[in-house]
Amino acid sequence: MKNLHVRTSSLAASVAAAAFLFPAISVQASDLRVQCYSDGNECEVTADIAKRFEAANPGTKIIIDKVPYKAVVETLPVQLAAGEGPDIARVTDLGGLNKYYLDLTPHLSAARQKAWQDNFASTLSWFRAGPADKGIYGLMSQLTVTGMYVNKTLFEQAKVPMPGATATWDDWMAAGKKVADATKTPFVMAMDRTGHRFAPLAVAYGSKYFDASGNPIIDDGYKLAAKKFVDWNKAGLVPKEVWGGLGGSAYRDAFEEFANGRIVMYYSGSWQVMRMDKNVTKSFDWAAVPAPCGPAGCTAMPGGAAYVGLKRTKAPAEVAKFLDFLSMDANYSEMMSKTDNIPASLSVAKAGVTYNVSPLAKAALNSFVADVPKILKPNFDLQGYRLNRAVFQPTAARLGQAIAGEMSLDDALKRVASDLDEQVKAAAK
Amino acid sequence: MKTSASTPWFFLAPNVIVIVLFTFIPIAINFYYAFTGGVNLYPTQRPGVGVENFSTLLECGSYFDPSSCRKDVFWQSIWNTAKYAIFQVSLMVLFALITAVVLNRKIMGRGFWRGVFFYPVLLSPVVVALIWKWILQRDGLLNAAMVAVDAHPVLWLAEPGWAFFWVTFVSIWAHMGFYTLILLAGLQAIPADLYEAAQLDKASPWRSLTKITLPLLMPNLLVVVVLAMIKAVQIFDEVFVLTGGGPGSATTFVVQFIYQTGFVEPVRLYGIAAAGSLMLALALVALTLLQLKLSNAEKAGERVK
CATH class of the missing domain: 3.40.190.10 (Periplasmic binding protein-like II)
Structure with missing residues (x-):
């Protein structure tokens, strides 16, 4: 009897141990x-x-x-x-x-x-x-589609008309500046800290992101957009802590700045619509506007x-x-x-999809859907590129350093190109 | 009673297994990764590259100018770490010493004040960083106070100089209590009759401090300096939460560079991270040997007494 008890106990212990060591059994x-x-x-x-x-x-x-x-x-x-x-x-x-x-x-x-x-x-x-x-x-x-959110209430208070569907980034920044000045809003615009959000600006100003052989490059369009963006930061139109306040390629969004009425415009994307509806609608009127344009076209990043x-x-x-x-x-x-x-x-x-959301959110979703056909080829190519994060990462890290005043824009652009090259080569090994 | 030769090993085995598994094997793997390249995690899929990772890290026009280096952020992080270690350790030890001397005197509420200075040591580094982040961010408590007295708010964490200052300050605030405690123990070990003799000789408090307290506290002070130096070189968690290494790379330290290169960046360069960690290990080994030498010298001194 004692033996049986011992055997039963050890069997139970073994089962318990097995269950602990190999949870997949269950x-x-x-x-x-x-x-x-x-x-x-x-x-x-x-x-x-x-x-x-x-x-x-x-x-x-x-x-x-x-x-x-x-x-x-x-x-x-x-x-x-x-x-x-x-x-x-x-x-x-x-x-x-x-x-x-x-x-x-x-x-x-x-x-x-x-x-x-x-x-x-x-x-x-x-x-x-x-x-x-x-x-x-x-x-x-x-x-998802990237896009610009604007604080409509501030535009109305400042009596500044919102730029139209073909307005360029510069047009939006100029209008935003008038609104910020009139309403004493600290900043004009903020963009999420990631190379993904920067890409539509670069493509609108002529970047193709890839050479004829399909290799990723830092071309003149990218450089022009980088200059604009760094200048906006240095001129105080964009809160420098968003891109310049962090190290490496760490991601940071600027939703809180927008929700607290500290910026007139916020460049992010369609995934923020629900968050906007839940947290911002009660405070002020907002809208997603058509994709800002540049000489190469009006585009967004899918x-x-x-x-x-x-x-x-x-x-x-x-x-x-x-x-x-x-x-x-x-x-x-x-x-x-x-x-x-x-x-x-x-x-x-x-x-068609039936969205059960507020009129503001519905209008924003429709605006993003309307942007999809406008997206230019380089943005699709970049999204489909297997190593696109090797492009996004140095964009955030190096432009962040330029904005923080740690290096000149020229040096930052050289570093973006060398980081990209190093990562693509490492991934090929 | 006779003990079998294998008995000690039986009792040591659990610890030995844990140390081999979680210390020595990872060190060996780290060596392997440092001499291989590519982005694959599996060792068998990683091509051997010899000393390429080390030469990449060491490729510099001038080591004093990080911008001339191929891995500029690595060298920036080394200089940041060196600067931080010097400032943080010297200031922290100085403040810890002053605090210990004050807390060693018969002041009102001495137990309470000892608790106050030790309390931050009990907090998790992440909690410490979050508390200070709320104080120092653009709309934080400090700027609110500045606005209240009609002063201009300052971007404490987005200006390189201020960010470095606050990282150093917060670290001193958080860790000073621990070192104060060590120095306090050292002060209490100094015989009281030495001070009584000094009083009889009408020695000034300054003379007592420089001729009695500091010389007798020196062994403790040296250990504190070396321990603080090792901790300073390893700095990571609270800075990572407080500034994320920014603005730019102003508060990026060596451990963060290794962590980001190996585990955060989208294209993970494990070889570079492993090579960087071996170079950091060299610095830590040097500091540890220094500490061992100092404690051995201290023991030898005690034996002579």
Whole structure:
């Protein structure tokens, strides 16, 4: 009896130890872990749709792990490089993580493959390794467009008319200056601290970002835009702490400055609409205005977040099935409507999305949607470039140093070019 | 009672395993990464590049002019660290000494004041940085106070000189209590009869300080200086939260450069980060050897007494 007791105890201890050491034992084979960061309610809406998927596919459980954006940018790439990580992740470095992606194509029927190719034609290439790659890797859960928000109340108080649809960056800055002076607002404009937001300014002033062979370059258009931006900072039109106050390529947005009425205009993007509606509408009237122009045209930077399947998954068919479920028109439309995002699916865009938001937010979303066809090719090329972060990173770091007064603009531009070259070469090794 | 030769190893084994796993193996891996290139994390996918990472870091027109170096931010961070270590350590030790001397006297509420100076040491560096960030940002408490007295607000964290000053100040504020405590213990170990003898000889307080207190406190002071120097070279967390290394690279220190290069920047140059960390390790080893030498000298001095 004593022996039996000892055996039972040791068996229980072994089971407990095994459960502690190998937690995966307790997880079902078809459990799919989705690592999700959220700008608003994207993870919650995905979880709601996932419940319907689970009901239709008994035996598959979708577990949404909500993480901060920093985890997706900094931790996920290290996890993936070490062969770890979730089955599906919501990422923004669309091309950069390509080598970890699961190609959904073999797991999709011919009809569904065609639907993906037809509906997501403009964004599928963003996930691919190069022109020869024809894989289907991810679903854009949020197509974003950069753009300018303006404090309409300040414009009205200053009795300054808002520039029109073809107004240049200079026109906007001049009008903003009049408003700031008339209303004693400390600054005219602020832009999120990232090379991504700087790109539309550069392209509007003629940058192509790539040479004829497709290699990234720092050309005259980029230099002209950099000069304008640094000059605006030095003239005190832009709060210098946004770009000049940090070190390295650290990201910083300027939402608080805009919400507190310290700037007349704020260059950010469509993903801020819900935040604007929730936090700013109660304080003053705001609007998203058409993409500011330059000699090369009026343009914005596309981007966004996407759900991608990851190669390391043990259930590739289920991953493909779930992403395909999300991509179906009814589900995708629901996701766009509930998250107030711009659809990347042509069929959903054609059918239209019903947004349940305030008139201000609805007008802003419509303005961003209207900007999409205007986006110039270099902005699309840059978004689709696998190493686009090697372009964005030195832009923020080096222009930040120039704005902080640590180096001249000429030196900063030389450093942008050498940093870019070094990173592209390192990535090729 | 006879003990088996393997018995001590049995008890040491858990610690040895932990140290090998989490210290020696990472050091060996770090060496490997320092001599390989590319952006892949898996060691087997990394091509050998010899000493290229070190030569990249060391490629400079003049080491005194970071802008002439290929990795200008690395050299800027080295100079920032050196400048910070000199200013922060000398000022902190000076203030810690003054505070310890004052707290060693019979003043009213001595226990309370000792607690006040030690309290910041108990705070997490992140909490310390956040508190001071709220005070120093554009719309922070300090500028609100300045506006209240009709003075112009200052960008305390966006002007390079001020940002460096505040990083040094906050660090002294946060860590001084610890060193004060060490010096206070040293002061209390000085025999009281020496001061009584000095009083009988009508020695001035200044003479007592320079002829009794400082010479007898010197062993403690040297240990404090070396310990503070090692901590200063390793500075990272509170500065990272307070300024993010900015404005520009004005408060970027060596550890932050290594962290950003290896783990934050979109294209991660693990080889450069590993090479930089080995160079930092060299400086820390030198400082640690100095500390060992000083404590050995102190022990030898005690034996002679």
